Amino acid sequence: xxxxxxxxxxxxxxxxxxxxxxxxxxxxxxxxxxxxxxxxxxxxxxxxxxxxxxxxxxxxxxxxxxxxxxxxxxxxxxxxxxxxxxxxxxxxxxxxxxxxxxxxxxxxxxxxxxxxxxxxxxxxxxxxxxxxxxxxxxxxxxxxxxxxxxxxxxxxxxxxxxxxxxxxxxxxxxxxxxxxxxxxxxxxxxxxxxxxxxxxxxxxxxxxxxxxxxxxxxxxxxxxxxxxxxxxxxxxxxxxxxxxxxxxxxxxxxxxxxxxxxxxxxxxxxxxxxxxxxxxxxxxxxxxxxxxxxxxxxxxxxxxxxxxxxxxxxxxxxxxxxxxxxxxxxxxxxxxxxxxxxxxxxxxxxxxxxxxxxxxxxxxxxxxxxxxxxxxxxxxxxxxxxxxxxxxxxxxxxxxxxxxxxxxxxxxxxxxxxxxxxxxxxxxxxxxxxxxxxxxxxxxxxxxxxxxxxxxxxxxxxxxxxxxxxxxxxxxxxxxxxxxxxxxxxxxxxxxxxxxxxxxxxxxxxxxxxxxxxxxxxxxxxxxxxxxxxxxxxxxxxxxxxxxxxxxxxxxxxxxxxxxxxxxxxxxxxxxxxxxxxxxxxxxxxxxxxxxxxxxxxxxxxxxxxxxxxxxxxxxxxxxxxxxxxxxxxxxxxxxxxxxxxxxxxxxxxxxxxxxxxxxxxxxxxxxxxxxxxxxxxxxxxxxxxxxxxxxxxxxxxxxxxxxxxxxxxxxxxxxxxxxxxxxxxxxxxxxxxxxxxxxxxxxxxxxxxxxxxxxxxxxxxxxxxxxxxxxxxx
Amino acid sequence: xxxxxxxxxxxxxxxxxxxxxxxxxxxxxxxxxxxxxxxxxxxxxxxxxxxxxxxxxxxxxxxxxxxxxxxxxxxxxxxxxxxxxxxxxxxxxxxxxxxxxxxxxxxxxxxxxxxxxxxxxxxxxxxxxxxxxxxxxxxxxxxxxxxxxxxxxxxx
Numbered sequence: 001x002x003x004x005x006x007x008x009x010x011x012x013x014x015x016x017x018x019x020x021x022x023x024x025x026x027x028x029x030x031x032x033x034x035x036x037x038x039x040x041x042x043x044x045x046x047x048x049x050x051x052x053x054x055x056x057x058x059x060x061x062x063x064x065x066x067x068x069x070x071x072x073x074x075x076x077x078x079x080x081x082x083x084x085x086x087x088x089x090x091x092x093x094x095x096x097x098x099x100x101x102x103x104x105x106x107x108x109x110x111x112x113x114x115x116x117x118x119x120x121x122x123x124x125x126x127x128x129x130x131x132x133x134x135x136x137x138x139x140x141x142x143x144x145x146x147x148x149x150x151x152x153x154x155x156x157x158x159x160x161x162x163x164x165x166x167x168x169x170x171x172x173x174x175x176x177x178x179x180x181x182x183x184x185x186x187x188x189x190x191x192x193x194x195x196x197x198x199x200x201x202x203x204x205x206x207x208x209x210x211x212x213x214x215x216x217x218x219x220x221x222x223x224x225x226x227x228x229x230x231x232x233x234x235x236x237x238x239x240x241x242x243x244x245x246x247x248x249x250x251x252x253x254x255x256x257x258x259x260x261x262x263x264x265x266x267x268x269x270x271x272x273x274x275x276x277x278x279x280x281x282x283x284x285x286x287x288x289x290x291x292x293x294x295x296x297x298x299x300x301x302x303x304x305x306x307x308x309x310x311x312x313x314x315x316x317x318x319x320x321x322x323x324x325x326x327x328x329x330x331x332x333x334x335x336x337x338x339x340x341x342x343x344x345x346x347x348x349x350x351x352x353x354x355x356x357x358x359x360x361x362x363x364x365x366x367x368x369x370x371x372x373x374x375x376x377x378x379x380x381x382x383x384x385x386x387x388x389x390x391x392x393x394x395x396x397x398x399x400x401x402x403x404x405x406x407x408x409x410x411x412x413x414x415x416x417x418x419x420x421x422x423x424x425x426x427x428x429x430x431x432x433x434x435x436x437x438x439x440x441x442x443x444x445x446x447x448x449x450x451x452x453x454x455x456x457x458x459x460x461x462x463x464x465x466x467x468x469x470x471x472x473x474x475x476x477x478x479x480x481x482x483x484x485x486x487x488x489x490x491x492x493x494x495x496x497x498x499x500x501x502x503x504x505x506x507x508x509x510x511x512x513x514x515x516x517x518x519x520x521x522x523x524x525x526x527x528x529x530x531x532x533x534x535x536x537x538x539x540x541x542x543x544x545x546x547x548x549x550x551x552x553x554x555x556x557x558x559x560x561x562x563x564x565x566x567x568x569x570x571x572x573x574x575x576x577x578x579x580x581x582x583x584x585x586x587x588x589x590x591x592x593x594x595x596x597x598x599x600x601x602x603x604x605x606x607x608x609x610x611x612x613x614x615x616x617x618x619x620x621x622x623x624x625x626x627x628x629x630x631x632x633x634x635x636x637x638x639x640x641x642x643x644x645x646x647x648x649x650x651x652x653x654x655x656x657x658x659x660x661x662x663x664x665x666x667x668x669x670x671x672x673x674x675x676x677x678x679x680x681x682x683x684x685x686x687x688x689x690x691x692x693x694x695x696x697x698x699x700x701x702x703x704x705x706x707x708x709x710x711x712x713x714x715x716x717x718x719x720x721x722x723x724x725x726x727x728x729x730x731x732x733x734x735x736x737x738x739x740x741x742x743x744x745x746x747x748x749x750x751x752x753x754x755x756x757x758x759x760x761x762x763x764x765x766x767x768x769x770x771x772x773x774x775x776x777x778x779x
Numbered sequence: 780x781x782x783x784x785x786x787x788x789x790x791x792x793x794x795x796x797x798x799x800x801x802x803x804x805x806x807x808x809x810x811x812x813x814x815x816x817x818x819x820x821x822x823x824x825x826x827x828x829x830x831x832x833x834x835x836x837x838x839x840x841x842x843x844x845x846x847x848x849x850x851x852x853x854x855x856x857x858x859x860x861x862x863x864x865x866x867x868x869x870x871x872x873x874x875x876x877x878x879x880x881x882x883x884x885x886x887x888x889x890x891x892x893x894x895x896x897x898x899x900x901x902x903x904x905x906x907x908x909x910x911x912x913x914x915x916x917x918x919x920x921x922x923x924x925x926x927x928x929x930x931x932x933x934x935x
Contacts, residue, residue: 103879103918231875238880239868239887241814241855248813256808282780282797300796300804301817363818363826363881363917412816412881413917444819632910634823657875661920665878668919691915692823700910702921770801770820774840777822778831779896 145720364412382411606731666725
């Protein structure tokens with residue numbers, strides 16, 4: 001078929017000249033159909049404002065896997081690090097997003113951003129998740145609530161260029177002045193009523209050469225898609241069971257595989273007594289020792305679990321053998337850095353808080369598929385950090401990085417857990433050892449006991465005050481180290497983080513860049529000290545902020561008390577910006593701050609500033625005995641958060657429905673963090689092995705009344721959403737609780753030191769047997 | 780290995796498996812029907828909630844041998860009437876409930892069964908009834924789930 005191509009675009013003049021609007025550089029890519037691109041790297045690293053959530057650190061170390069030759073190769077491909085939008089001949093527009101969606105709705109919001117620039121309906125845009133692309137360097141990590149902030153402009157640049165190119169092609173074919181054409185729902189229309197579908201224009205608009213083109217973006221006042229509530233575009237697939245997670249994929253011969261793990265945290269296998277017997281069990285195909293345990297592959301997961309339960313393994317001790325909560329807390333206290341202002345010299349308000357270990361286990365347990373061959377490997381998994389994963393997997397398989405293909409699959413929740421790829425590493429090892437593809441899944445007990453955790457930490461605060469002002473506010477945060485060795489999404493920074501002291505540098509940088517105080521508290525310092533104790537840690541939704549904010553907000557209430565001020569008025573006065581006052585006012589009004597509350601119930605406030613946005617929460621809690629002691633089988637009931645009013649100024653909002661959803665999730669997380677959910681370390685292992693041990697918020701804990709207010713913002717750029725709901729709510733719940741019971745808690749969650757309301761599951765075998773009496777509980 | 784016939788989503792299917800394999804794995808690993816999810820394997824998280832003869836149950840905790848050929852097993856895949864969604868599924872979309880979606884098949888199957896149970900017992904589908912549902916949503920979509928159940932119940 002003949003290819004019609006349009007002439008190069010004429011210089012922009014007259015009406016279409018982007019006068020007074022910032023111009024951006026996009027790329028036309030030589031291809032048989034219209035392919036446009038924009039630079040993700042430069043936008044973010046050298047051009048745009050530095051993101052609080054995506055700190056740019058010192059120069060990367062010489063890499064091991066992605067080396068100079070790779071770099072030169074990619075440097076010689078000037079368009080290698082671009083993100084591309086393609087207009088297909090069937091009229092659809094497609095884009096592979098170099099991020100990981102685990103439910104936060106970034107596929108939907110990305111569809112919206114492209115639809116906006118191109119005059120399409122949201123469902124006319126196809127967004128998939130890109131495989132690992134090492135040439136993107138820093139630009140393939142999903143974390144720090146940075147996705148929309150970092151991809152918003154580049155995606156718009158590419159989409160706007162595609163639109164410009166389609167209009168130009170249509171102008172030539174329709175013999176019309178391009179200024180008279182409009183674009184709607186995948187059609188370019190002229191004033192006479194003629195129209196051409198994108199599909200017919202995809203070829204003619206294609207470029208024979210790759211070249212840079214200047215483009216202006218649609219002005220905000222013309223937006224019709226961005227800012228309008230949009231339901232998740234995969235909702236129908238989800239409610240019909242069609243959405244596929246990694247364990248739902250049908251990869252040929254990738255049979256269910258489960259690892260038998262040690263009773264100790266990070267214990268390793270020494271010897272197996274009965275390998276051959278287990279290999280003969282029904283359904284079992286392979287049993288092999290890997291670095292973290294003994295992998296059993298079988299026809300069904302049930303039979304793999306039976307194999308795991310039957311294994312008799314001699315184990316080496318784990319990394320924290322013999323330790324418990326108290327011994328770790330003692331080490332943390334010993335590592336606390338001194339406060340600068342001495343106690344007792346001036347008038348001070350102090351607080352000292354302990355935050356126990358928490359699990360960031362998602363409902364989809366750690367899972368991955370691996371098909372390892374002698375000359376290459378293919379990996380499937382929900383990875384927020386596929387480039388680092390690709391590098392690490394190549395290393396353990398002794399393969400070149402480019403021989404490992406990493407497919408990013410949508411995940412069933414992350415909450416930080418999927419920054420790492422523990423299941424993918426094991427799947428690669430198991431597949432190599434067995435010489436067969438494997439579908440490897442952690443059991444719930446493993447995911448909870450051996451999976452990554454939010455580290456235990458302490459926060460000490462000392463503020464010095466006069467009658468009407470706060471002179472200084474010091475916060476010393478001391479934590480079991482948080483593992484940031486995933487780096488910023490590429491092998492280079494991950495290698496830097498693994499260098500001596502590298503991780504502490506990362507931690508401190510991230511701490512410093514995320515922990516801005518929302519208040520004018522005079523000389524205000526926040527210092528982090530981390531102690532490496534060989535736990536499996538990782539960022540958990542909102543990383544340091546839930547703990548740091550809780551400590552700060554509880555002390556803020558005490559400061560208000562000391563000055564005899566109302567907690568809301570006090571915060572208003574000391575707030576560092578009008579944006580903060582805006583969200584505070586919103587919750588105070590909507591949530592009726594100061595309304596009369598019954599004894600045993602109370603309101604509480606919290607404020608936070610992060611991810612280019614500000615948040616406030618007003619919480620009501622019920623701590624009356626009839627509520628606290630209500631009985632639900634195998635559950636923690638306790639104090640009930642009865643109402644949450646939450647306000648966010650998130651800057652430019654792409655999808656208000658999606659933003660509200662993220663806030664709702666963060667609020668329910670906060671309820672668990674402050675009131676009910678924690679891991680207990682006993683004799684070198686975590687006790688909790690079930691969702692009826694680890695008390696994440698359930699229907700009976702969730703607030704019956706919930707209002708989320710999105711405050712109008714004149715900020716032009718979108719802030720972060722994924723984690724923004726947690727911290728302010730944590731602070732508000734802690735303050736409401738303190739007021740209701742008349743006592744300020746010194747540790748969180750508040751039930752941590754209560755007796756276990758459950759019988760701990762055995763450690764050997766590491767996974768409990770599935771019950772057989774399920775039909776007794778039908779309803 | 781015994782061969783068994785099951786009634787799954789309105790179809791008779793035959794499967795070869797040992798008697799003690801839990802139904803969840805028969806459905807997922809042998810029959811390739813993956814709507815019901817594994818979240819715990821011990822009847823706690825309820826992510827695998829499906830229906831047996833119209834009532835909610837958790838196939839992770841039912842051995843294959845406990846199910847008769849005459850038992851009608853319905854997973855989320857069998858809830859809609861062809862392309863016409865069940866009112867509860869419609870409500871779920873209207874309220875934009877799902878985030879990651881992993882627990883949602885189980886949530887919807889639990890919601891449908893809870894509404895039917897309430898109707899049978901002459902109870903309101905209110906907050907108290909909804910709080911009897913144990914299904915975990917780790918994304919924390921509970922508040923929208925509540926709204927969706929109430930809206931879906933009105934059209935059931």
